[in-house]
Amino acid sequence: MTAVRPTPRVIAVIDRILATLAWTCQAGAALLYLAVTFQSDVWRDNFSKSPMPSLSAWGFSIGMTLLWMTALREEQVHLYNRRTRTAQRKTRIIGHFSVLLIASVSAIDQEDRIGMWVLMGMCVVLSTGTWNAWLRTRMLPDEDQAVIDAIHDREAQQAAAAFDASEKEQRRQRLSAIVSSLGYELAETQTPAVQPADTNHADWAVPSGKHAPLVYFIRNGNRIKIGTSTELKRRIRTLALRAENVALLLKGDRRLEHQLHKQFADLRIGNTEWFAYESPLTDYIADQNRRARKEQAK
Structure with missing residues:
Protein backbone atom coordinates (compact mmCIF):
# COMPACT_ATOMS: atom_id res chain seq x y z
CA MET A 1 0.00 0.00 0.00
CA THR A 2 1.19 3.52 -0.80
CA ALA A 3 1.61 5.74 2.23
CA VAL A 4 -0.64 8.81 2.18
CA ARG A 5 1.36 11.99 2.61
CA PRO A 6 -0.24 14.83 4.53
CA THR A 7 -1.20 17.83 2.42
CA PRO A 8 0.35 21.26 3.08
CA ARG A 9 -2.95 22.38 4.57
CA VAL A 10 -2.96 19.51 7.07
CA ILE A 11 0.70 20.22 7.93
CA ALA A 12 -0.18 23.88 8.53
CA VAL A 13 -3.06 22.92 10.84
CA ILE A 14 -0.84 20.53 12.82
CA ASP A 15 1.84 23.22 13.11
CA ARG A 16 -0.73 25.69 14.40
CA ILE A 17 -1.95 23.21 17.00
CA LEU A 18 1.61 22.51 18.17
CA ALA A 19 2.37 26.24 18.28
CA THR A 20 -0.74 26.89 20.38
CA LEU A 21 0.20 24.09 22.76
CA ALA A 22 3.80 25.33 23.08
CA TRP A 23 2.75 28.93 23.76
CA THR A 24 0.01 27.83 26.19
CA CYS A 25 2.53 25.82 28.23
CA GLN A 26 4.94 28.77 28.33
CA ALA A 27 2.21 31.20 29.37
CA GLY A 28 0.86 28.77 31.96
CA ALA A 29 4.28 28.34 33.53
CA ALA A 30 4.81 32.12 33.64
CA LEU A 31 1.40 32.74 35.25
CA LEU A 32 2.03 30.06 37.88
CA TYR A 33 5.43 31.52 38.80
CA LEU A 34 3.99 35.05 39.04
CA ALA A 35 0.98 33.89 41.09
CA VAL A 36 3.22 32.12 43.59
CA THR A 37 5.47 35.19 43.83
CA PHE A 38 2.68 37.76 44.32
CA GLN A 39 0.62 35.68 46.76
CA SER A 40 3.55 34.68 48.94
CA ASP A 41 3.59 35.95 52.54
CA VAL A 42 7.38 36.22 52.24
CA TRP A 43 6.90 39.50 50.37
CA ARG A 44 3.42 40.68 51.47
CA ASP A 45 4.05 40.49 55.22
CA ASN A 46 7.19 42.58 54.97
CA PHE A 47 5.74 45.12 52.53
CA SER A 48 4.48 47.50 55.24
CA LYS A 49 7.78 47.36 57.11
CA SER A 50 10.15 47.67 54.16
CA PRO A 51 8.52 47.79 50.70
CA MET A 52 11.76 47.84 48.72
CA PRO A 53 12.55 44.05 48.88
CA SER A 54 8.97 43.19 47.89
CA LEU A 55 8.83 45.73 45.07
CA SER A 56 12.25 44.60 43.85
CA ALA A 57 11.18 40.93 43.79
CA TRP A 58 7.89 41.69 42.02
CA GLY A 59 9.50 44.08 39.57
CA PHE A 60 12.30 41.63 38.83
CA SER A 61 9.81 38.81 38.19
CA ILE A 62 7.72 40.95 35.83
CA GLY A 63 10.80 42.23 34.00
CA MET A 64 12.31 38.78 33.54
CA THR A 65 8.95 37.39 32.41
CA LEU A 66 8.77 40.07 29.71
CA LEU A 67 12.35 39.22 28.71
CA TRP A 68 11.44 35.53 28.61
CA MET A 69 8.36 36.10 26.39
CA THR A 70 10.26 38.45 24.09
CA ALA A 71 13.04 35.90 23.66
CA LEU A 72 10.46 33.23 22.82
CA ARG A 73 9.01 35.42 20.10
CA GLU A 74 12.42 36.33 18.70
CA GLU A 75 13.51 32.68 18.73
CA GLN A 76 10.41 31.79 16.73
CA VAL A 77 10.90 34.64 14.24
CA HIS A 78 14.63 33.98 13.73
CA LEU A 79 14.36 30.19 13.74
CA TYR A 80 16.54 29.77 10.64
CA ASN A 81 19.26 32.18 11.73
CA ARG A 82 21.46 29.92 13.89
CA ARG A 83 23.41 32.72 15.53
CA THR A 84 20.38 34.81 16.50
CA ARG A 85 18.38 31.73 17.48
CA THR A 86 21.13 30.55 19.83
CA ALA A 87 21.39 33.97 21.49
CA GLN A 88 17.61 34.18 21.97
CA ARG A 89 17.49 30.64 23.38
CA LYS A 90 20.08 31.59 26.00
CA THR A 91 18.11 34.74 26.83
CA ARG A 92 14.91 32.71 27.11
CA ILE A 93 16.53 30.23 29.51
CA ILE A 94 17.92 33.04 31.68
CA GLY A 95 14.52 34.75 31.86
CA HIS A 96 12.64 31.51 32.57
CA PHE A 97 14.89 30.29 35.36
CA SER A 98 15.18 33.76 36.93
CA VAL A 99 11.39 33.93 37.37
CA LEU A 100 11.39 30.30 38.55
CA LEU A 101 14.04 31.10 41.16
CA ILE A 102 12.02 33.96 42.67
CA ALA A 103 8.88 31.77 42.67
CA SER A 104 10.77 28.94 44.38
CA VAL A 105 11.98 31.30 47.11
CA SER A 106 8.44 32.68 47.46
CA ALA A 107 7.03 29.19 48.03
CA ILE A 108 9.18 28.60 51.13
CA ASP A 109 6.48 29.87 53.52
CA GLN A 110 3.73 27.63 52.11
CA GLU A 111 2.71 24.51 53.98
CA ASP A 112 2.71 22.42 50.81
CA ARG A 113 5.94 23.90 49.49
CA ILE A 114 7.27 20.49 48.37
CA GLY A 115 4.18 19.96 46.24
CA MET A 116 4.47 23.48 44.84
CA TRP A 117 8.13 22.94 43.94
CA VAL A 118 7.22 19.65 42.23
CA LEU A 119 4.45 21.43 40.31
CA MET A 120 6.83 24.17 39.18
CA GLY A 121 9.38 21.54 38.16
CA MET A 122 6.73 19.84 36.04
CA CYS A 123 5.98 23.21 34.44
CA VAL A 124 9.65 23.59 33.54
CA VAL A 125 9.75 20.16 31.88
CA LEU A 126 6.42 20.59 30.09
CA SER A 127 6.97 24.14 28.84
CA THR A 128 10.56 23.53 27.71
CA GLY A 129 9.77 20.14 26.18
CA THR A 130 6.76 21.29 24.15
CA TRP A 131 8.59 24.39 22.93
CA ASN A 132 11.71 22.51 21.79
CA ALA A 133 9.61 19.74 20.22
CA TRP A 134 7.60 22.26 18.21
CA LEU A 135 10.72 24.06 16.98
CA ARG A 136 12.29 20.73 15.95
CA THR A 137 9.31 20.02 13.69
CA ARG A 138 10.08 23.26 11.83
CA MET A 139 13.82 22.69 11.46
CA LEU A 140 15.37 22.30 8.02
CA PRO A 141 17.64 19.40 6.99
CA ASP A 142 21.33 20.15 7.61
CA GLU A 143 22.11 20.70 3.94
CA ASP A 144 19.22 23.14 3.48
CA GLN A 145 20.11 24.95 6.69
CA ALA A 146 23.67 25.31 5.38
CA VAL A 147 22.26 27.34 2.46
CA ILE A 148 20.52 29.70 4.90
CA ASP A 149 23.72 29.92 6.95
CA ALA A 150 25.62 30.89 3.80
CA ILE A 151 23.16 33.72 3.12
CA HIS A 152 23.38 35.02 6.69
CA ASP A 153 27.19 34.82 6.62
CA ARG A 154 27.28 36.85 3.41
CA GLU A 155 24.91 39.47 4.88
CA ALA A 156 27.08 39.68 8.00
CA GLN A 157 30.22 40.17 5.88
CA GLN A 158 28.51 42.89 3.84
CA ALA A 159 27.31 44.64 6.99
CA ALA A 160 30.82 44.47 8.47
CA ALA A 161 32.32 45.89 5.28
CA PRO A 196 47.56 40.57 -4.96
CA ALA A 197 47.50 37.62 -7.24
CA ASP A 198 45.30 34.87 -5.91
CA THR A 199 47.37 31.76 -6.34
CA ASN A 200 44.53 29.65 -5.02
CA HIS A 201 42.06 30.70 -7.69
CA ALA A 202 41.44 29.88 -11.32
CA ASP A 203 38.67 31.09 -13.60
CA TRP A 204 36.27 28.21 -14.01
CA ALA A 205 33.72 28.26 -16.82
CA VAL A 206 30.40 27.06 -15.45
CA PRO A 207 28.61 24.96 -18.09
CA SER A 208 24.99 25.75 -18.92
CA GLY A 209 22.21 23.17 -18.90
CA LYS A 210 22.86 19.48 -18.35
CA HIS A 211 26.42 18.17 -18.45
CA ALA A 212 28.57 15.27 -17.34
CA PRO A 213 28.91 14.92 -13.53
CA LEU A 214 31.25 17.48 -11.98
CA VAL A 215 32.53 17.65 -8.44
CA TYR A 216 32.42 21.31 -7.46
CA PHE A 217 34.16 23.26 -4.68
CA ILE A 218 32.17 26.43 -4.10
CA ARG A 219 33.26 28.97 -1.54
CA ASN A 220 31.22 31.20 0.72
CA GLY A 221 33.30 33.20 3.17
CA ASN A 222 35.42 30.83 5.22
CA ARG A 223 33.57 27.71 4.12
CA ILE A 224 33.68 25.44 1.06
CA LYS A 225 30.93 23.16 -0.19
CA ILE A 226 32.05 19.96 -1.92
CA GLY A 227 29.24 18.47 -3.97
CA THR A 228 28.35 16.82 -7.26
CA SER A 229 26.04 18.17 -9.94
CA THR A 230 24.97 17.65 -13.54
CA GLU A 231 23.38 21.12 -13.63
CA LEU A 232 25.97 23.28 -11.92
CA LYS A 233 24.62 26.69 -12.95
CA ARG A 234 21.23 25.82 -11.48
CA ARG A 235 22.86 24.44 -8.33
CA ILE A 236 24.81 27.67 -7.81
CA ARG A 237 21.58 29.67 -8.01
CA THR A 238 19.90 27.48 -5.38
CA LEU A 239 22.85 28.19 -3.07
CA ALA A 240 22.29 31.96 -3.56
CA LEU A 241 25.89 32.26 -4.79
CA ARG A 242 27.57 33.23 -8.09
CA ALA A 243 29.85 31.55 -10.59
CA GLU A 244 32.76 33.60 -9.18
CA ASN A 245 32.43 31.61 -5.96
CA VAL A 246 33.47 28.38 -7.70
CA ALA A 247 36.96 27.58 -6.39
CA LEU A 248 37.55 24.29 -8.19
CA LEU A 249 35.87 21.90 -10.63
CA LEU A 250 36.83 18.27 -11.08
CA LYS A 251 35.51 15.67 -13.48
CA GLY A 252 33.90 12.96 -11.39
CA ASP A 253 30.74 11.64 -9.80
CA ARG A 254 29.53 10.85 -6.29
CA ARG A 255 32.30 8.34 -5.74
CA LEU A 256 34.92 11.07 -6.05
CA GLU A 257 32.78 13.37 -3.90
CA HIS A 258 32.57 10.78 -1.10
CA GLN A 259 36.30 10.18 -1.37
CA LEU A 260 36.97 13.90 -0.93
CA HIS A 261 34.53 14.06 1.99
CA LYS A 262 36.52 11.34 3.74
CA GLN A 263 39.82 13.00 2.86
CA PHE A 264 38.80 16.28 4.51
CA ALA A 265 36.55 14.81 7.23
CA ASP A 266 38.40 16.73 9.96
CA LEU A 267 37.22 20.02 8.43
CA ARG A 268 33.62 18.95 7.87
CA ILE A 269 30.89 21.10 9.41
CA GLY A 270 28.36 18.77 11.02
CA ASN A 271 26.79 16.27 8.62
CA THR A 272 26.64 18.78 5.76
CA GLU A 273 28.68 19.08 2.58
CA TRP A 274 30.30 22.25 3.90
CA PHE A 275 33.92 22.29 5.08
CA ALA A 276 36.08 24.87 6.84
CA TYR A 277 38.24 26.72 4.31
CA GLU A 278 41.49 25.80 6.02
CA SER A 279 44.60 23.74 5.35
CA PRO A 280 44.87 21.02 4.03
CA LEU A 281 41.75 21.81 1.96
CA THR A 282 43.15 25.18 0.84
CA ASP A 283 46.42 23.48 -0.16
CA TYR A 284 44.54 20.89 -2.20
CA ILE A 285 42.52 23.54 -4.05
CA ALA A 286 45.64 25.63 -4.73
CA ASP A 287 47.49 22.58 -6.07
CA GLN A 288 44.60 21.60 -8.34
CA ASN A 289 44.31 25.17 -9.62
CA ARG A 290 48.03 25.29 -10.43
CA ARG A 291 47.65 22.10 -12.44
CA ALA A 292 44.64 23.53 -14.23
CA ARG A 293 46.54 26.71 -15.17
CA LYS A 294 49.43 24.65 -16.50
CA GLU A 295 47.02 22.65 -18.65
CA GLN A 296 45.45 25.86 -19.94
CA ALA A 297 48.88 27.32 -20.77
CA LYS A 298 49.80 24.37 -23.04
Whole structure:
Protein backbone atom coordinates (compact mmCIF):
# COMPACT_ATOMS: atom_id res chain seq x y z
CA MET A 1 0.00 0.00 0.00
CA THR A 2 1.19 3.52 -0.80
CA ALA A 3 1.61 5.74 2.23
CA VAL A 4 -0.64 8.81 2.18
CA ARG A 5 1.36 11.99 2.61
CA PRO A 6 -0.24 14.83 4.53
CA THR A 7 -1.20 17.83 2.42
CA PRO A 8 0.35 21.26 3.08
CA ARG A 9 -2.95 22.38 4.57
CA VAL A 10 -2.96 19.51 7.07
CA ILE A 11 0.70 20.22 7.93
CA ALA A 12 -0.18 23.88 8.53
CA VAL A 13 -3.06 22.92 10.84
CA ILE A 14 -0.84 20.53 12.82
CA ASP A 15 1.84 23.22 13.11
CA ARG A 16 -0.73 25.69 14.40
CA ILE A 17 -1.95 23.21 17.00
CA LEU A 18 1.61 22.51 18.17
CA ALA A 19 2.37 26.24 18.28
CA THR A 20 -0.74 26.89 20.38
CA LEU A 21 0.20 24.09 22.76
CA ALA A 22 3.80 25.33 23.08
CA TRP A 23 2.75 28.93 23.76
CA THR A 24 0.01 27.83 26.19
CA CYS A 25 2.53 25.82 28.23
CA GLN A 26 4.94 28.77 28.33
CA ALA A 27 2.21 31.20 29.37
CA GLY A 28 0.86 28.77 31.96
CA ALA A 29 4.28 28.34 33.53
CA ALA A 30 4.81 32.12 33.64
CA LEU A 31 1.40 32.74 35.25
CA LEU A 32 2.03 30.06 37.88
CA TYR A 33 5.43 31.52 38.80
CA LEU A 34 3.99 35.05 39.04
CA ALA A 35 0.98 33.89 41.09
CA VAL A 36 3.22 32.12 43.59
CA THR A 37 5.47 35.19 43.83
CA PHE A 38 2.68 37.76 44.32
CA GLN A 39 0.62 35.68 46.76
CA SER A 40 3.55 34.68 48.94
CA ASP A 41 3.59 35.95 52.54
CA VAL A 42 7.38 36.22 52.24
CA TRP A 43 6.90 39.50 50.37
CA ARG A 44 3.42 40.68 51.47
CA ASP A 45 4.05 40.49 55.22
CA ASN A 46 7.19 42.58 54.97
CA PHE A 47 5.74 45.12 52.53
CA SER A 48 4.48 47.50 55.24
CA LYS A 49 7.78 47.36 57.11
CA SER A 50 10.15 47.67 54.16
CA PRO A 51 8.52 47.79 50.70
CA MET A 52 11.76 47.84 48.72
CA PRO A 53 12.55 44.05 48.88
CA SER A 54 8.97 43.19 47.89
CA LEU A 55 8.83 45.73 45.07
CA SER A 56 12.25 44.60 43.85
CA ALA A 57 11.18 40.93 43.79
CA TRP A 58 7.89 41.69 42.02
CA GLY A 59 9.50 44.08 39.57
CA PHE A 60 12.30 41.63 38.83
CA SER A 61 9.81 38.81 38.19
CA ILE A 62 7.72 40.95 35.83
CA GLY A 63 10.80 42.23 34.00
CA MET A 64 12.31 38.78 33.54
CA THR A 65 8.95 37.39 32.41
CA LEU A 66 8.77 40.07 29.71
CA LEU A 67 12.35 39.22 28.71
CA TRP A 68 11.44 35.53 28.61
CA MET A 69 8.36 36.10 26.39
CA THR A 70 10.26 38.45 24.09
CA ALA A 71 13.04 35.90 23.66
CA LEU A 72 10.46 33.23 22.82
CA ARG A 73 9.01 35.42 20.10
CA GLU A 74 12.42 36.33 18.70
CA GLU A 75 13.51 32.68 18.73
CA GLN A 76 10.41 31.79 16.73
CA VAL A 77 10.90 34.64 14.24
CA HIS A 78 14.63 33.98 13.73
CA LEU A 79 14.36 30.19 13.74
CA TYR A 80 16.54 29.77 10.64
CA ASN A 81 19.26 32.18 11.73
CA ARG A 82 21.46 29.92 13.89
CA ARG A 83 23.41 32.72 15.53
CA THR A 84 20.38 34.81 16.50
CA ARG A 85 18.38 31.73 17.48
CA THR A 86 21.13 30.55 19.83
CA ALA A 87 21.39 33.97 21.49
CA GLN A 88 17.61 34.18 21.97
CA ARG A 89 17.49 30.64 23.38
CA LYS A 90 20.08 31.59 26.00
CA THR A 91 18.11 34.74 26.83
CA ARG A 92 14.91 32.71 27.11
CA ILE A 93 16.53 30.23 29.51
CA ILE A 94 17.92 33.04 31.68
CA GLY A 95 14.52 34.75 31.86
CA HIS A 96 12.64 31.51 32.57
CA PHE A 97 14.89 30.29 35.36
CA SER A 98 15.18 33.76 36.93
CA VAL A 99 11.39 33.93 37.37
CA LEU A 100 11.39 30.30 38.55
CA LEU A 101 14.04 31.10 41.16
CA ILE A 102 12.02 33.96 42.67
CA ALA A 103 8.88 31.77 42.67
CA SER A 104 10.77 28.94 44.38
CA VAL A 105 11.98 31.30 47.11
CA SER A 106 8.44 32.68 47.46
CA ALA A 107 7.03 29.19 48.03
CA ILE A 108 9.18 28.60 51.13
CA ASP A 109 6.48 29.87 53.52
CA GLN A 110 3.73 27.63 52.11
CA GLU A 111 2.71 24.51 53.98
CA ASP A 112 2.71 22.42 50.81
CA ARG A 113 5.94 23.90 49.49
CA ILE A 114 7.27 20.49 48.37
CA GLY A 115 4.18 19.96 46.24
CA MET A 116 4.47 23.48 44.84
CA TRP A 117 8.13 22.94 43.94
CA VAL A 118 7.22 19.65 42.23
CA LEU A 119 4.45 21.43 40.31
CA MET A 120 6.83 24.17 39.18
CA GLY A 121 9.38 21.54 38.16
CA MET A 122 6.73 19.84 36.04
CA CYS A 123 5.98 23.21 34.44
CA VAL A 124 9.65 23.59 33.54
CA VAL A 125 9.75 20.16 31.88
CA LEU A 126 6.42 20.59 30.09
CA SER A 127 6.97 24.14 28.84
CA THR A 128 10.56 23.53 27.71
CA GLY A 129 9.77 20.14 26.18
CA THR A 130 6.76 21.29 24.15
CA TRP A 131 8.59 24.39 22.93
CA ASN A 132 11.71 22.51 21.79
CA ALA A 133 9.61 19.74 20.22
CA TRP A 134 7.60 22.26 18.21
CA LEU A 135 10.72 24.06 16.98
CA ARG A 136 12.29 20.73 15.95
CA THR A 137 9.31 20.02 13.69
CA ARG A 138 10.08 23.26 11.83
CA MET A 139 13.82 22.69 11.46
CA LEU A 140 15.37 22.30 8.02
CA PRO A 141 17.64 19.40 6.99
CA ASP A 142 21.33 20.15 7.61
CA GLU A 143 22.11 20.70 3.94
CA ASP A 144 19.22 23.14 3.48
CA GLN A 145 20.11 24.95 6.69
CA ALA A 146 23.67 25.31 5.38
CA VAL A 147 22.26 27.34 2.46
CA ILE A 148 20.52 29.70 4.90
CA ASP A 149 23.72 29.92 6.95
CA ALA A 150 25.62 30.89 3.80
CA ILE A 151 23.16 33.72 3.12
CA HIS A 152 23.38 35.02 6.69
CA ASP A 153 27.19 34.82 6.62
CA ARG A 154 27.28 36.85 3.41
CA GLU A 155 24.91 39.47 4.88
CA ALA A 156 27.08 39.68 8.00
CA GLN A 157 30.22 40.17 5.88
CA GLN A 158 28.51 42.89 3.84
CA ALA A 159 27.31 44.64 6.99
CA ALA A 160 30.82 44.47 8.47
CA ALA A 161 32.32 45.89 5.28
CA ALA A 162 29.77 48.74 5.25
CA PHE A 163 30.49 49.48 8.93
CA ASP A 164 34.25 49.57 8.28
CA ALA A 165 33.74 51.95 5.35
CA SER A 166 31.53 54.21 7.50
CA GLU A 167 34.06 54.21 10.34
CA LYS A 168 36.86 55.08 7.92
CA GLU A 169 34.86 57.99 6.49
CA GLN A 170 34.04 59.33 9.97
CA ARG A 171 37.72 59.19 10.95
CA ARG A 172 38.67 61.02 7.75
CA GLN A 173 36.09 63.76 8.43
CA ARG A 174 37.25 64.15 12.04
CA LEU A 175 40.88 64.37 10.94
CA SER A 176 39.97 66.87 8.21
CA ALA A 177 38.19 69.08 10.77
CA ILE A 178 41.20 69.02 13.11
CA VAL A 179 43.60 69.80 10.26
CA SER A 180 41.34 72.67 9.13
CA SER A 181 41.31 74.13 12.68
CA LEU A 182 45.10 74.28 12.47
CA GLY A 183 44.88 76.31 9.26
CA TYR A 184 45.74 73.53 6.86
CA GLU A 185 43.81 71.47 4.38
CA LEU A 186 43.83 67.70 4.23
CA ALA A 187 44.89 66.55 0.78
CA GLU A 188 42.45 64.20 -0.90
CA THR A 189 44.87 61.49 -1.97
CA GLN A 190 43.74 58.14 -3.09
CA THR A 191 46.12 55.26 -3.17
CA PRO A 192 45.19 52.71 -5.80
CA ALA A 193 44.50 49.39 -4.23
CA VAL A 194 46.94 46.71 -5.23
CA GLN A 195 45.21 43.43 -5.79
CA PRO A 196 47.56 40.57 -4.96
CA ALA A 197 47.50 37.62 -7.24
CA ASP A 198 45.30 34.87 -5.91
CA THR A 199 47.37 31.76 -6.34
CA ASN A 200 44.53 29.65 -5.02
CA HIS A 201 42.06 30.70 -7.69
CA ALA A 202 41.44 29.88 -11.32
CA ASP A 203 38.67 31.09 -13.60
CA TRP A 204 36.27 28.21 -14.01
CA ALA A 205 33.72 28.26 -16.82
CA VAL A 206 30.40 27.06 -15.45
CA PRO A 207 28.61 24.96 -18.09
CA SER A 208 24.99 25.75 -18.92
CA GLY A 209 22.21 23.17 -18.90
CA LYS A 210 22.86 19.48 -18.35
CA HIS A 211 26.42 18.17 -18.45
CA ALA A 212 28.57 15.27 -17.34
CA PRO A 213 28.91 14.92 -13.53
CA LEU A 214 31.25 17.48 -11.98
CA VAL A 215 32.53 17.65 -8.44
CA TYR A 216 32.42 21.31 -7.46
CA PHE A 217 34.16 23.26 -4.68
CA ILE A 218 32.17 26.43 -4.10
CA ARG A 219 33.26 28.97 -1.54
CA ASN A 220 31.22 31.20 0.72
CA GLY A 221 33.30 33.20 3.17
CA ASN A 222 35.42 30.83 5.22
CA ARG A 223 33.57 27.71 4.12
CA ILE A 224 33.68 25.44 1.06
CA LYS A 225 30.93 23.16 -0.19
CA ILE A 226 32.05 19.96 -1.92
CA GLY A 227 29.24 18.47 -3.97
CA THR A 228 28.35 16.82 -7.26
CA SER A 229 26.04 18.17 -9.94
CA THR A 230 24.97 17.65 -13.54
CA GLU A 231 23.38 21.12 -13.63
CA LEU A 232 25.97 23.28 -11.92
CA LYS A 233 24.62 26.69 -12.95
CA ARG A 234 21.23 25.82 -11.48
CA ARG A 235 22.86 24.44 -8.33
CA ILE A 236 24.81 27.67 -7.81
CA ARG A 237 21.58 29.67 -8.01
CA THR A 238 19.90 27.48 -5.38
CA LEU A 239 22.85 28.19 -3.07
CA ALA A 240 22.29 31.96 -3.56
CA LEU A 241 25.89 32.26 -4.79
CA ARG A 242 27.57 33.23 -8.09
CA ALA A 243 29.85 31.55 -10.59
CA GLU A 244 32.76 33.60 -9.18
CA ASN A 245 32.43 31.61 -5.96
CA VAL A 246 33.47 28.38 -7.70
CA ALA A 247 36.96 27.58 -6.39
CA LEU A 248 37.55 24.29 -8.19
CA LEU A 249 35.87 21.90 -10.63
CA LEU A 250 36.83 18.27 -11.08
CA LYS A 251 35.51 15.67 -13.48
CA GLY A 252 33.90 12.96 -11.39
CA ASP A 253 30.74 11.64 -9.80
CA ARG A 254 29.53 10.85 -6.29
CA ARG A 255 32.30 8.34 -5.74
CA LEU A 256 34.92 11.07 -6.05
CA GLU A 257 32.78 13.37 -3.90
CA HIS A 258 32.57 10.78 -1.10
CA GLN A 259 36.30 10.18 -1.37
CA LEU A 260 36.97 13.90 -0.93
CA HIS A 261 34.53 14.06 1.99
CA LYS A 262 36.52 11.34 3.74
CA GLN A 263 39.82 13.00 2.86
CA PHE A 264 38.80 16.28 4.51
CA ALA A 265 36.55 14.81 7.23
CA ASP A 266 38.40 16.73 9.96
CA LEU A 267 37.22 20.02 8.43
CA ARG A 268 33.62 18.95 7.87
CA ILE A 269 30.89 21.10 9.41
CA GLY A 270 28.36 18.77 11.02
CA ASN A 271 26.79 16.27 8.62
CA THR A 272 26.64 18.78 5.76
CA GLU A 273 28.68 19.08 2.58
CA TRP A 274 30.30 22.25 3.90
CA PHE A 275 33.92 22.29 5.08
CA ALA A 276 36.08 24.87 6.84
CA TYR A 277 38.24 26.72 4.31
CA GLU A 278 41.49 25.80 6.02
CA SER A 279 44.60 23.74 5.35
CA PRO A 280 44.87 21.02 4.03
CA LEU A 281 41.75 21.81 1.96
CA THR A 282 43.15 25.18 0.84
CA ASP A 283 46.42 23.48 -0.16
CA TYR A 284 44.54 20.89 -2.20
CA ILE A 285 42.52 23.54 -4.05
CA ALA A 286 45.64 25.63 -4.73
CA ASP A 287 47.49 22.58 -6.07
CA GLN A 288 44.60 21.60 -8.34
CA ASN A 289 44.31 25.17 -9.62
CA ARG A 290 48.03 25.29 -10.43
CA ARG A 291 47.65 22.10 -12.44
CA ALA A 292 44.64 23.53 -14.23
CA ARG A 293 46.54 26.71 -15.17
CA LYS A 294 49.43 24.65 -16.50
CA GLU A 295 47.02 22.65 -18.65
CA GLN A 296 45.45 25.86 -19.94
CA ALA A 297 48.88 27.32 -20.77
CA LYS A 298 49.80 24.37 -23.04
